[in-house]
Amino acid sequence: MLFYIFAILAILSGAYMVLTRNLLYAGFSLLITLLSIAGIYVLLFADFIAVTQLMVYVGGVLVLLLFGIMLSSRVHDKSVLSESVNKIWGTLVAGLILVGLSYAILKANISTLPWLQTTHLDVLGQQKSTVQLIGIKLMTDVVVPFELASLLLLMALMGAAYIATDKQNA
Amino acid sequence: MELIPLEHILLLSAALFSIGILAVITKRHAVVVLMGIELIFNAANLNLVAFSRYDPSLLQGQLFSLFVIVVAAAEAAVALAIVLRVYQYFKTANLNEVITAENK
Numbered sequence: 001m002l003f004y005i006f007a008i009l010a011i012l013s014g015a016y017m018v019l020t021r022n023l024l025y026a027g028f029s030l031l032i033t034l035l036s037i038a039g040i041y042v043l044l045f046a047d048f049i050a051v052t053q054l055m056v057y058v059g060g061v062l063v064l065l066l067f068g069i070m071l072s073s074r075v076h077d078k079s080v081l082s083e084s085v086n087k088i089w090g091t092l093v094a095g096l097i098l099v100g101l102s103y104a105i106l107k108a109n110i111s112t113l114p115w116l117q118t119t120h121l122d123v124l125g126q127q128k129s130t131v132q133l134i135g136i137k138l139m140t141d142v143v144v145p146f147e148l149a150s151l152l153l154l155m156a157l158m159g160a161a162y163i164a165t166d167k168q169n170a
Numbered sequence: 171m172e173l174i175p176l177e178h179i180l181l182l183s184a185a186l187f188s189i190g191i192l193a194v195i196t197k198r199h200a201v202v203v204l205m206g207i208e209l210i211f212n213a214a215n216l217n218l219v220a221f222s223r224y225d226p227s228l229l230q231g232q233l234f235s236l237f238v239i240v241v242a243a244a245e246a247a248v249a250l251a252i253v254l255r256v257y258q259y260f261k262t263a264n265l266n267e268v269i270t271a272e273n274k
Contacts, residue, residue, distance in 0.1 A: 003174045007182045014189040014209060023199060030205050033186075037212050040182075043174060046219045046232050049239075053215075056239050061208060061246045068201045068250040072263040082199035085266065090195035094188040101184035110176050116224050133229055134236070142233055149240045156244035160251035166258070 003043050010036040021081045023069045027062065034058050048131050179220040187213035200253045200263045204246065211242045 013032035020026055034057045041050035084090075110116070138146050186209055193206030215235040222231025257263045260271050 001174075003178070007178070010182065011185050011189070014186055017202075017205060017209075018189055018193045018196070023202065026202055026205060030208070033209065034212065037186075037216060040179075040216065041219055044179070044219050044223055045226075046222065046235075049215075049219055049232050049235055052236060052239055056243050057208070057212075061243055064246055064250055065201055065205060065208075068204070068253055072201060072253055072257040073199075082197055082202050083264070084196040085198055086196055090192050093195060094192035097191055098184055098188035101187070102181055105177055105180045105184060110180065116176070130229060130232065134232065137229060137233055142237075145237060149237055153240065153244055156248050160247040163248070163251040164254050 003040060006036040006039045006043070009033075010040070021084070023073065023082050024066070026082070027066050027069060030065070031058060031062055034062065045130070047129055048134050173223075176220060179216060183213045183216040183220070186210075186216070198264050198266050200256070200265055200268075201250075203265065204249055204253070208242065208246065211238060214238065 010033045013029040013036070017026045017029040017033065020029070034053065038050045038053040038058070041047075041053060190206045190209035190213060193209065194203050197203055197206065215238055218231040218235040218238070220231075222229055222235075225231060253263055256268060260268050262268065262271075
């Protein structure tokens with residue numbers, strides 16, 4: 001099934017991101033992880049979120065991260081490497097979190113929750129896309145958070161541009 | 171079409187979260203730590219979207235994950251600007267070297 005292909009792809013490339021020492025390889029394996037997560041969003045009937053994931057993460061954040069790698073490393077070295085520390089403790093902590101979360105998820109028996117049973121699973125009903133519904137919601141129910149998000153983005157981008165300028169040479 | 175079991179999505183999300191934690195703990199380059207944080211954001215978003223499937227008339231999970239993506243984008247921009255300044259000042263982006271560096 002398509003979901004399991006995407007899931008295995010996401011986990012494998014995520015693991016490669018941690019295991020590799022080359023920063024650029026880590027960036028590109030993060031690209032594969034983000035693309036597979038976008039595919040999983042499509043399978044979960046969230047088409048608008050999938051497109052947003054592609055545009056914001058793959059098109060924006062990842063390019064920003066790659067620029068960050070290139071600008072914050074000595075590129076004239078043969079390859080851009082990152083050392084790793086705390087290997088034993090890090091693996092222990094992450095493994096414990098994974099085991100604990102998996103145990104909790106399997107124990108919780110989520111599929112039998114009453115409010116999940118009562119919902120009708122004809123997920124989208126008549127309409128084939130969530131875009132119209134999300135658009136209406138953004139302009140009615142959550143219009144205040146929506147405007148605050150635009151304000152936050154403006155402040156963050158102005159602040160980033162101000163921080164990144166070289167003040168001695170300006 | 172058969173629905174994907176909810177537990178499988180939650181397990182995938184738990185795995186991605188642990189990988190992100192592992193990257194944040196073990197990696198010493200600031201940009202890779204940021205990548206781990208992005209992975210943690212994505213794991214959280216996956217859960218929100220998965221539960222939003224059972225809420226087709228309100229889509230609260232999808233709306234919330236939309237705002238998570240917006241805040242994550244703003245965070246990435248500011249964090250990378252700070253990383254660039256730190257690199258210009260200390261000539262390194264290695265977090266251990268930054269912590270132990272003398273104040274020049």
